[in-house]
Amino acid sequence: MDFDNLKLTNPLGLEPKREKSGSDTFRKYNYQYHWAFCRILDEHEIGSEFALFIEEHEDVTIADSLDVTKTTFELNQIKETSKRHTIHSLTNVSKGESKSLIAKLAESCCDKSYSQKISKVNFVSTGGYSFNIHKEGYNFEVIDSGELNDEEVKKVEDAISNISGIEGFIPKLAFVIPSLPEKGFDFVVEGKISSLISKIAPGLKYDANSIYECVIRDLNRKGENSFDYKNWDDALKRKAITSGQLSDVIEQHISRKPDENIVSEMIQILNDEYSLNSLARRKIVRGFNRYYTRKIASRDLIVKEVSNDIIRCIKNHAKKHTNARALEADVKKELNEKTLVFFPSQEDITGAFLYELLEGVEI
Known part of the structure; x- marks a missing residue:
């Protein structure tokens, strides 16, 4: 290291950046991938079978079985934002947009060939929410649509009224405040890996960083894959992280000698x-x-x-x-x-x- 450089001014830092949206966009997408990572760690901890898809009809789609004849899907739209959402901000059409946030979410779920297989639809926002239930003093991590009052439900119904096949959408709808922080989420995920292994198999030697690197690279690679796959097995191999794949990665980076x-x-x-x-x-x-x-x-x-x-x-x-x-x-x-x-x-x-x-x- 050239210690003289430590005292010198960075020429690129003397002027404010003209364009910062690229960094913001990267962070938002990166947050989605790490939120997905946390979800599969949670599923792994309880021994669930799953397949997680990135950018497959929604930001994060989770199948609860590898058997396509049995599986149901949980769709998650992830918003990394400081804005606290209200029913108004969720159901009104913002300037420059053609549809409200709720309408966009509904369009991913309603009148689709897979609609009957959807078990849950989550709107996940780091900024949290301000609904009537919060005015009553409650502070839930997950707010099911059943917790909304009649006026709020009516606004949701009005926002999606022109979308085909909306029957059953609102009962599946939930609003989630993620526990993953907006900054430093990569370190949080790596810590979660360590905590998971210590819990399910205490005493093992493991490399949490290598596990993190392998899985996040695979999530990025599969998220970037924009092809459609009509065959279920092809979709699992090329677009999903499955429970078996996660187990294999973890097993490859842990060690403990038998008795x-x-x-x-x-x-x-x-x-x-x-x-x-x-x-x-x-x-x-x-x-x-x-x-x-x-x-x-x-x-x-x-x-x-x-x-x-x-x-x-x-x-x-x-x-x-x-x-x-x-x-x-x-x-x-x-x-x-x-x-x-x-x-x-x-x-x-x-x-x-x-x-x-x-x-x-x-x-």
């Missing part, structure tokens, strides 16, 4: 009963470690289902065998297809089997 006694017992079993060369044994140990990490860190439902299936099969056949390798052969024959597809290799199945045999099953 030394269990590892020693596994190595002993591999040496005595499997008659493997060192390379094959190493692959199984790696599979064991991967499965261990997923078990303690993942909130994905599939991990629990796979674990239950392996344990069930072990219990069904354990009394017939005194040898782990023979027991594994019978267990593999009974595992369901979903479990078999879960593992990328036979060594990974063996590693998971040995983990559950030594740690997860009382025989």
